Amino acid sequence: MFFTYLRRELRRRRKAALVVASGLALGIALVIVVNSVSSGMNRAQDKVLESLYGLGTDMTVTKAAAPPGEGETTRRPRFEFDAQDDDDTADQARDLVMVQGFETLASSTVAQVGKQDGVGDAVGGLSVRVMKVNGQFRRGEAVPAQPRQGGPGGGTGGGGEVQGGGAAFDVDSYTAYGTDVTEQDLGPLTSSKITSGRTFKATETNAKVVVLDSAYAKEKNLGVGKTLTISKVPYQVIGIATADSGDAAANVYLPLTQAQSLAGAKDKVTTVYVRAKDSQRIDAVKQTIRKNISGTTVTTSADLADTVSGSLSTASDLASGVGKWLSILVLVAAFLVAGLLTSSAVSRRVREFGTLKALGWKSGRVTRQVAGEALANGLFGGALGIALGLAGAWLITTFSPTLTAQLGGGGAGGGRMFGAGPAVQGGPGSTSRALDIALTAPVSLTTIGLAVALAVAGGLVAGGFGGWRASRLRPADALRRVE
Structure with a gap:
């Protein structure tokens, strides 16, 4: 009887039911789109952070460079060349390997950090910049003075001059990262995949081998098996790595001990990469x-996310802030409209409900009937809203609008970031770079479940309004309306 009457009433009041369901559908669809876009923003931001931080890294520990004191100047590259009088055509080449931008920490700090409560793993790394200068000095030629023309006594017109000569030098600069080859699951190299050759072996702690970033390898026409010379030391290329997203953390990766030797930073690191045991306790x-390791700067992925600006940051704030409140307001409005329309419909059915009560229907039965109709409208609106929301999310993913993430200044490395923590604090020659991220709108089962819950809640709210109104009707009200 209940379902028969319910089906008949819904069919008879199709227009009113469609209006109520459409209002709920609009609010639910908006919630799905906002939640899916917000999830897409988080994914896009994670891609940006991966390109800076390294996969599996929860935080970094560094020591920011102290500002120069009074009368002090920052360290500048200085190249010295030997004079070669016997051969003025000989090439001059020098490499300068410098620690990248930040104060170094003792290697023992890595073990100290690893012993702290809540730390799952810790590994150190050394960021360096290699500046290579090569070219030639060309000796000038002395040109004798020209003899004077005419005049008493003749003679020459001066002491002559030197013409030609000079110097032509090419400057190449690239970044390198010294990695602990015994712990390769933390640090910037983990944000790249080996696409040719192999990665380091755990036994190659002091081996003269390197892994190159694919973009740098292509630029320099280097491949697996070839040789890269740094400060006159030949290194064999054993692998080519391609960054998962954005730019690679470094052009060249080499064993930590070798990087320390080249930079004159024995037993030093610039960054300690940390993974927490529990992600909820970061x-x-x-x-x-x-608290326990003084003089250090600890930066988490959340801190780093705050440095991301540009359209990605703006859209993320819009999705998480304005979008959330807009969804709430639309839902509240939809619930109120559904309740008011249901209550209004009950007012127009006074004779019907009064007659039913005169025939023996209890107030509770009338209330359940009205609530059932409202709940059916809510479920229909929920199904319609889910369909609209999925369509909206699909359109966003299909067209994939591009967002720009402007990253905080890094060390003097052409915009490449070494250890996310120190990079965002800047240093000498800090710069910034931009990454283009395609936006997607993934819809999770949790979002679908939320939509169903909202549909049920909307139906119950509308049913509550209408049921309360229907329960107050008396048979006498119906009789007074009989003409």
Whole structure:
């Protein structure tokens, strides 16, 4: 009887039911789109952070470079060349390997960080910049003075001059990262995949081998098996790595011990990469490290995310802030409209409900009938809203609008970031770079479940309004309306 009456009433009031369901559908569709876009923003931001941080890294520990004191100047590259009088056509070449931008930490700091409560793993790395200068000095030629023309006594017109000569030098600069080959699951190299050759072996702690970023290898026409010379030391290329997203963290990766030797930074690191045991305790681990290891700067992925600006940041704020409140307002409005329309419909059915009560229907039965109709409208609106929301998310993913992420300044490395923590704090020659990220709008089962819950809630709210109104009707009300 209940379902028969329900089906008949819904069919008879199709227009009113469609209006109520459409209002709920609009609110639910908006919630799905906003949630899916917000999820897409998080994914896009994760891609940006991966290109800076390294996969599996929760935080970095560094020591920011102190500003120069009074009378002090920052270290500048200085090249010295030997005079070669016997051969003025000989090439002059020098490499300068410098620690990249930040104060170094003792290698023992890595073990100290690893012992802190809540730290799952810690590994050190050394970021360096290699500046290579090569070219030639050309000796000038002395040109004798020209003899004077005419005049008493004749003679020459001066002491002559030197013409030609000079110098022509090519400057090449690239970044290198010294990695602990015994712990390769942390650090910037993990944000790249080996696409040719192999990665380091755990036994190659002091081997003269390197892995190159694919873009740098292509630029320099280097491949697996070829040789890269750094400060007159030949290194064999054993692998080519391609960044998963954005730019690679470095042009060249080599064993940590070799990087320390080249940079004159024995037993030093610039960054300690940390993985927490529990991702829910990252802030607590950060505070523990800062408290127990003085003079260090601890930066989490959340801190780094705050440095991302540009359209990605703007859209993320819009999706998480304005979008959320807009969804709430639309839902509240949809619920109120559904309730008011249902209540209004009950007012127009006074004779019907009064007659049913006169025939023996209890107030509870009338209330359940009205609530059932409203719940059916809510479920229909929910199904319609889910369809609209999925369509909206599909359109966003299909067209994939491009967002730009402007990253905080890095070390003097052509915009490449070494250790996310120090990079965002800047240093000598800091710069910034932009990454283009395609936006997607993934819809999770949780979002679908939320939509169903909202549909049910909308139906119950509307049913509550209408049921309360229907329960107050009396048979006498119906009789007074009989003409």
